[in-house]
Amino acid sequence: xxxxxxxxxxxxxxxxxxxxxxxxxxxxxxxxxxxxxxxxxxxxxxxxxxxxxxxxxxxxxxxxxxxxxxxxxxxxxxxxxxxxxxxxxxxxxxxxxxxxxxxxxxxxxxxxxxxxxxxxxxxxxxxxxxxxxxxxxxxxxxxxxxxxxxxxxxxxxxxxxxxxxxxxxxxxxxxxxxxxxxxxxxxxxxxxxxxxxxxxxxxxxxxxxxxxxxxxxxxxxxxxxxxxxxxxxxxxxxx
Amino acid sequence: xxxxxxxxxxxxxxxxxxxxxxxxxxxxxxxxxxxxxxxxxxxxxxxxxxxxxxxxxxxxxxxxxxxxxxxxxxxxxxxxxxxxxxxxxxxxxxxxxxxxxxxxxxxxxxxxxxxxxxxxxxxxxxxxxxxxxxxxxxxxxxxxxxxxxxxxxxxxxxxxxxxxxxxxxxxxxxxxxxxxxxxxxxx
Numbered sequence: 438x439x440x441x442x443x444x445x446x447x448x449x450x451x452x453x454x455x456x457x458x459x460x461x462x463x464x465x466x467x468x469x470x471x472x473x474x475x476x477x478x479x480x481x482x483x484x485x486x487x488x489x490x491x492x493x494x495x496x497x498x499x500x501x502x503x504x505x506x507x508x509x510x511x512x513x514x515x516x517x518x519x520x521x522x523x524x525x526x527x528x529x530x531x532x533x534x535x536x537x538x539x540x541x542x543x544x545x546x547x548x549x550x551x552x553x554x555x556x557x558x559x560x561x562x563x564x565x566x567x568x569x570x571x572x573x574x575x576x577x578x579x580x581x582x583x584x585x586x587x588x589x590x591x592x593x594x595x596x597x598x599x600x601x602x603x604x605x606x607x608x609x610x611x612x613x614x615x616x617x618x619x620x621x622x623x624x625x626x627x628x629x630x631x632x633x634x635x636x637x638x639x640x641x642x643x644x645x646x647x648x649x650x651x652x653x654x655x656x657x658x659x660x661x662x663x664x665x666x667x668x669x670x671x672x673x674x675x676x
Numbered sequence: 677x678x679x680x681x682x683x684x685x686x687x688x689x690x691x692x693x694x695x696x697x698x699x700x701x702x703x704x705x706x707x708x709x710x711x712x713x714x715x716x717x718x719x720x721x722x723x724x725x726x727x728x729x730x731x732x733x734x735x736x737x738x739x740x741x742x743x744x745x746x747x748x749x750x751x752x753x754x755x756x757x758x759x760x761x762x763x764x765x766x767x768x769x770x771x772x773x774x775x776x777x778x779x780x781x782x783x784x785x786x787x788x789x790x791x792x793x794x795x796x797x798x799x800x801x802x803x804x805x806x807x808x809x810x811x812x813x814x815x816x817x818x819x820x821x822x823x824x825x826x827x828x829x830x831x832x833x834x835x836x837x838x839x840x841x842x843x844x845x846x847x848x849x850x851x852x853x854x855x856x857x858x859x860x861x862x863x
Binding site: 481482483485511512514516520522525526529542544545546547548549550551552555556557558559561580581582583621 | 677678680681683684685686687688693696710727730733734736737829832847848851852853854855856857858859860863
């Protein structure tokens, strides 16, 4: 079992059950074996890892710090993205600390403040991980704009916090936008891991990925069975 | 953010991104949304352990033409060779001999080998009697890798702007974090 990166410096976006499910799935024997075959060492080009919505940064830190165990290759570049500038700062600290602690050669490029993958170059992402705001809510909080005053007030904090869980209709409004962007940003060998909850209707989402986006999809992680239904599901999506 | 990051970024404005995918030679004019152009950049250098094999492995991923533009704008062109060494067959043969660089078992071993190689380079950099042409080549290669290590891995931008060549929008960089949020009318 691989150690989880330290996030003791995080005060607001502490990692929760969903983050740990993604970590367990990505480091499971079946997934690491799949990833190692998929990103075989014979392919010379290093891998670009991108996580939109890093929050605390624990997932990106985990993948960067344990790159050689998970991918069986050390040539990893990692890039974090979050719509909240505070999360970007936290991510940089979490990833840098973990990479140093595990003496990993992975190169952390930095964190960007952006809406999902909006500034990412077409066809560049080899591995994308997304732990979305998946809770069904009556409405979606407004996205911040560059003109918003940076404030640490309670109102601003709770608005930013709501962006990290509120998913709008079926909890899918943000996830759908991310899925729509996958055909553009994924490289030829690109793979995405996306977490869903039961209310997101994972079966329907898988159908959309297959037929609507023309990508392959498989359910590869589960947790928290409630009344016969999996509470959380991790999908692997690839070309 | 590391200098290398701009190699993977484009303008976030939709019309700029779609112009990129329809154009076959995005870099041929200065009006392209890729690469973004640094304005008033404040550079920072963070020391990272020198691992020649790691930097060599990174090179196939670098869009050289775009990196040349970036390095030129920052006055760092002297650290970047005209062409990507990864495209040079002579470099690749040697690379193949070290193909197990990515072996997952060799995290620590890999670092040890890298140090060893590093020592050789130190020795090689002082001319020795009977040093043949090949050693000179290794010396030259070591110097190039050192410079690329400095430019691609150690150099980051802490403050400044990234401007799109097509629409002119400027994305601010503050405390090393690039802000790519757009005003509502551009989303």
